[in-house]
Each structure stands twice: as C-alpha cells, then as structure tokens.
Amino acid sequence: MRFLLCNDDGYRAPGLLALATTLRALGAVTVVAPERNRSGASNSLTLDRPLRATLVADGVFMVDGTPADCAYLALTELLPEKPDLVVSGINAGENLGDDVLYSGTVAAAMEGCLLGTPALAFSLASPDPTDYAGAARIAGELVQKFIAEGMPQHWLLNINIPNVPAPTLRDAQITRLGRRQRAAVSIMQRDPRGRPMYWIGPAGAPGAQAGPGTDFHAIAAGVVSITPLQMDLSAYATMPDLAQWLRN
Ligand code: MN
Numbered sequence: 001m002r003f004l005l006c007n008d009d010g011y012r013a014p015g016l017l018a019l020a021t022t023l024r025a026l027g028a029v030t031v032v033a034p035e036r037n038r039s040g041a042s043n044s045l046t047l048d049r050p051l052r053a054t055l056v057a058d059g060v061f062m063v064d065g066t067p068a069d070c071a072y073l074a075l076t077e078l079l080p081e082k083p084d085l086v087v088s089g090i091n092a093g094e095n096l097g098d099d100v101l102y103s104g105t106v107a108a109a110m111e112g113c114l115l116g117t118p119a120l121a122f123s124l125a126s127p128d129p130t131d132y133a134g135a136a137r138i139a140g141e142l143v144q145k146f147i148a149e150g151m152p153q154h155w156l157l158n159i160n161i162p163n164v165p166a167p168t169l170r171d172a173q174i175t176r177l178g179r180r181q182r183a184a185v186s187i188m189q190r191d192p193r194g195r196p197m198y199w200i201g202p203a204g205a206p207g208a209q210a211g212p213g214t215d216f217h218a219i220a221a222g223v224v225s226i227t228p229l230q231m232d233l234s235a236y237a238t239m240p241d242l243a244q245w246l247r248n
Helices: 014-024 067-078 097-101 104-114 133-149 215-220 236-247
Strands: 002-006 028-034 053-057 060-063 085-092 119-125 156-162 187-190 196-199 225-229
Touching: 002 014, 002 067, 002 104, 014 028, 014 085, 014 119, 014 133, 028 067, 053 067, 060 067, 067 085, 067 104, 085 104, 085 133, 104 119, 104 156, 119 133, 133 156, 156 215, 215 225
Parallel strands: 002 028, 002 085, 028 060, 085 119, 119 156
Antiparallel strands: 053 060, 156 225, 187 196
16 A cells, blocks of 8 residues: 655644554655645646755655645656545644645645545644644554545545543544634734735634534534535526526
8 A cells, every 4th residue: 555645834844743643554756745834725726947856864845835746746747656635634723624736745645636546635633733642543443444445536525633541443523614703813923124014814713504414513512523525616596596697
C-alpha cells in the first residue's frame, strides 16, 4: 500500500509527524508538504514562479509552494508510482462548514482526488492542538478500513476529530457541512510609521445551519465527523429560478 501524505501546516508540523508514524505502520509513505505554514491557502497553485522540491529526509519532500502545489507535484512528478491513497493532515484546528473553502488541508486532498486518487483530509478540532494521538489513531483505523475495503476513486472525505481523550470510529457521524455566522471584521493596526495594516479577523461562530446532521453538531457532541465532499459547486436548485429570472 502506498500513501501520499500532504498537509498545509508545513512539513515539520506535529500533526503531520503523528500521521506519518501511523501511516508508516500500514504501508510506504511519501511526504510532500509545504516548507512553512500555508493554512488558508485553499486550492491555490503557484503560477508566477517555479517550485523547488527538496528531499529533507528519506521519503520526505518540502516544497516552497502551496498544499495544492504539493499534491500536484507529488502526483505528476515526484512519486515513482501512483499512490493508492492521498492523506492530508492532521490539521492543527478544525475544518468545518465554510472552512472547507479556505482550507489547505482539504485542498491537498482535493487535488489528489482531481488527479484520480481517493483522499482523506484529517483535522483535529481544537483551538490549541497539542496531542494528536487520538486523531492519529482514528486516522489509522480509517486507513485500515481503506486497505480492507478500498474506496471509489472519487471519494474525498473531510474528517474532523473532536479534542476528547478517546475518540472512537464506532461513534462517528456521517455529516453535511454546516455554516458559520459572518466572519469577524478585519483588525486594523498601525505600523511603526503610522500606516494602517490589516489582519483578517477570526472565523464566525457556528451559525443557524449548524444543527443536527452537520459537522459542527457532531464535533460539539464530541464525536468524529466524516463529511463526503464533491467538487461540483453548481447550485442546481437555483437553475429553475435563474431560467425564470432571465425570461422575465
Ligand atoms: Mn492548517
């Protein structure tokens, strides 16, 4: 079994190291990860300069690019053979609801899926993640499930693991993406020369669409959330109204 392991927190991130240890017990692992934290990079590709991939240890490449760059380079160039599964994470923090649109963790997995390999994205839902042991164990159980059962090529699973002492796969819920409230406003500060500069504000709290059946709800209940994702953002329900709107 061959695994490609990516993330968005950088090749030295503790969540990635924990997942690498778990995967190495189950097969051959190649790590291709950003040289620094690229959280929030979403699906961006680096198109304005070339990329460098540096072998920093046996089977570990760091790339001076985005998470999607990493998965793309790995699958088109760096790996001698197509992996059976792309695994991304374990992200330092949750990727719930709207977060999925910005997440580099999910993007690396999505790039794998776009290039024809099923993919799992793992995130530890904690504001201050330090202990990845429980999340790595859940990841290991899911990958063992993949080894036993296989997985359709188009499957892309977004897995959030609650920050509880002993999460179990038995209690996991299959969820849909919830929604957050509006993001907080940007935060303006002044540089030493008095010029304004801005920080993107924190993500919004879970909103009205965070009830039963959503990823937010599962995590709030302390259980593992597994959301199957698809790339098709088409708003099918809007099509009849749009057709009517155009006709009016
Ligand atoms: Mn991250």
